[in-house]
Amino acid sequence: MESPALPPAPPTSAPLAALPTPLEQLRLPSALSGHDGSNRAPATATRIAATDDLSAVTAWLARYADSAATVTVYRREVERLILWAVLQLGKPLSSLTHEDLLVYERFLADPQPAARWVLAGSKKLARSHPDWRPFAGPLSPGSVRQALVILNALFAWLTEAGYVAGNPLALARRRRAPTKARITRYLSHDMWAIVKDTVEAMPTENARERLHAARCRWVLTVLYLGGLRASEVTATPMGAFFCRRDAQGIERWWLEVTGKGSKTRLVPATDELIAELARYRRAHALPPTPQFGETRPLVLPVIGKADSEKPLSRGALHLILKEVFGMAAARLRARGPEWEAQAAVLASASAHWLRHTAGSHMTDQQVDLRFVRDNFGHSSLSTTSGYLHSEEDARHEATQERHRIGWGSKK
Secondary structure, eight states, X not given: OOOOOOOOOOSSOOOTTOOOOOGGGOOOOGGGSSTTOTTBOOGGGOXXXXXXXXXXXXXXXXXXXXXXXXXXXXXXXXXXXXXXXXXXXXXXXXXXXXXXXXXXXXXXXXXSSHHHHBOSSSOOOOTTSTTOOSBSSOOOHHHHHHHHHHHHHHXXXXXXXXXXXXXXXXXXXXXXXXXXXXXXXXXXXXXXXXHHHHHHTSOOSSHHHHHHHHHHHHHHHHHHHHOOOHHHXXXXXXXXXXXXXXXXXXXXXXXXXXXGGGOXXXXXXXXXXXXXXXXXXXXXXXXXXXXXXXXXXXXXXXXXXXXXXXXXXXXXXXXXXXXXHHHHHHXXXXXXXXXXXXXXXXXXXXXXXXXXXXXXXXXXXXXXXXXXXXXXXSSOOOSSOTTHHHHHHHHHHHHHHHOXXXXXXXX
């Protein structure tokens, strides 16, 4: 039997009598359907068939149909938000603002009124039971963060799909035009730490395992510390590293990279990156620093000769990273079902996520945005402006001091 449609809510909180209904039973009146949500994108921009919020959310959840656990976790979070929006605010999902989401974040930590939102007693009830509630109690800070990660992924996808005009959770992160969606494909500091722990725990019982573990560590290092694209890793030789003295006589290492549009840029090779390069080369019985003009690829084969000039393919690089992210996701899933959402994020990561992760972490550490821009090649370098040399040295120093990978002491 279908639940009755929710009555239109007043501008303030809806009456306590209006109780939450599970998402699959929810029937919304036109005013709360999101058909005319204030954050809806123009109809010409829409790339999905959905015309209301419930249909749009269903389309998003369908992307995870191959993982029942992920669907359950994701549905729970979007269900809570929609119910809170329509019952507590009298707004559809597609009308929520950045300020609304800040209020919702506090609500998750203390869902009130409890009689409406929180299950009475400790016994779990079927979703069809009249006493079903979306919460078992207040969420812990970690669970609140997890909920917002999932909702951010939802809004980012709805934005990319042209259903909503922008992601209200990403507003504070925008650096360019207000309508440009925040880059969401990056790893938080906590998730990045899990990836590093995973690599440091890789088996090293025999020579092949040791070389494979060393390669995984090096690939993560050069992508993260260098902020390189996958295509730049596979196309750059070891000889692209070079050293020069700055105005104070300090030797600084750099990596010359040719990126999009055949544009060349200099990436600061920090002391940490050079130490990791030496560590990786020693694993292959090579001298710690590359020679000028050395044609060996940045990533060496596990099987075959270390002096091979054949670079790793982008497909092979992708498989290495998918293995690492898959193992990291498995470590999270082993902690319990409440980690499934974050595990799903890790399992979907790719090489480009590491580039975005590096950029996000650099800005978190307050590295000058001009330096981040130049490190990542977001604008062309001027090769004729001599006064930029001192600025490059400052960029190197700022990158080295504040942007670190911090591998542990395990050998």
